[in-house]
Amino acid sequence: QSALTQPASVSGFPGQSITISCTGTSSDIGTYEYVSWYQQGPGKAPKLIVYEVNNRPSGVSIRFSGSKSGNTASLTISGLRTEDEADYYCCSHTTNIAPHVLFGGGTKLTVL
Amino acid sequence: QLQLQESGPGLVKPSETLSLTCAVSGGSISSNTFHWAWIRQPPGKGLEWIASVFYTGNTYYKPSLKSRVVISIDTSKNQFSLKVRSVTAADTAIYYCAREYRSSPETWGQGTLITVSS
Numbered sequence: 501q502s503a504l505t506q507p508a509s510v511s512g513f514p515g516q517s518i519t520i521s522c523t524g525t526s527s528d529i530g531t532y533e534y535v536s537w538y539q540q541g542p543g544k545a546p547k548l549i550v551y552e553v554n555n556r557p558s559g560v561s562i563r564f565s566g567s568k569s570g571n572t573a574s575l576t577i578s579g580l581r582t583e584d585e586a587d588y589y590c591c592s593h594t595t596n597i598a599p600h601v602l603f604g605g606g607t608k609l610t611v612l
Numbered sequence: 613q614l615q616l617q618e619s620g621p622g623l624v625k626p627s628e629t630l631s632l633t634c635a636v637s638g639g640s641i642s643s644n645t646f647h648w649a650w651i652r653q654p655p656g657k658g659l660e661w662i663a664s665v666f667y668t669g670n671t672y673y674k675p676s677l678k679s680r681v682v683i684s685i686d687t688s689k690n691q692f693s694l695k696v697r698s699v700t701a702a703d704t705a706i707y708y709c710a711r712e713y714r715s716s717p718e719t720w721g722q723g724t725l726i727t728v729s730s
Contacts, residue, residue, distance in 0.1 A: 503658065532715075534714050534715040534716065536715075536716035536717075536718075538659075545708060545720040545721065545722055545723055546659065546708075546717075546720060547720075548716060548717070548718045551713070551714070551716040551718065552714060552716070557718070589658065589659050591659075591661075591715070591716060591717070592715070593714070593715035596675075597675040598672070598673070598675050598678075599672055600661065600663075600664075600672050600673065600674050600675065601649070601661040601664070601672075601674075601712070601715050601717075602661065603651075603658060603659040603660065603661055604658070605658045606658040606659070
């Protein structure tokens, strides 16, 4: 039941693109298309930005995109803006031991 | 517009049982499309999914917490609840309730801080 593995931090300059990885196993990311990503600003509730690997909820910028290959999912943010600075979490359905939902450990994005 | 509002005691003593409720407004909890979930976040740490429930009463739990938690749903009151027994300091966290679609919590409450301390 370990959390999905994310880098603790990533950084980039305004206008650049960055990618955050999320590594799981064949019990979760490797098998299911139920991978989502969340953005969390300081003192705020998480906000869904990508669901089912590569779908964006209404109102979420097209600068956010998701993908998956094997046991690893990725979130790419293009055209970085200062307001993108936040914590980002991946999430996946898993059947490890029993069906449930698993989060990644989180990645702090710093816009330099 | 769907809104979720958590309510809880704020402070719980070690070894006691924590009880939380999530009131849902702007939508029916009896939907056959969504699950209803509890997620927590210890101060300064990451998110941890705890459990979810369907309107039929079907439940899912994080295996490592299953022995201490119970999630339930009350369709007549349009709310769902979580009980965590035998709490310790490690259960101190912001507790969020959320509506979940295909294993993605997609609408969240604002969260309620629960502190375990004597």
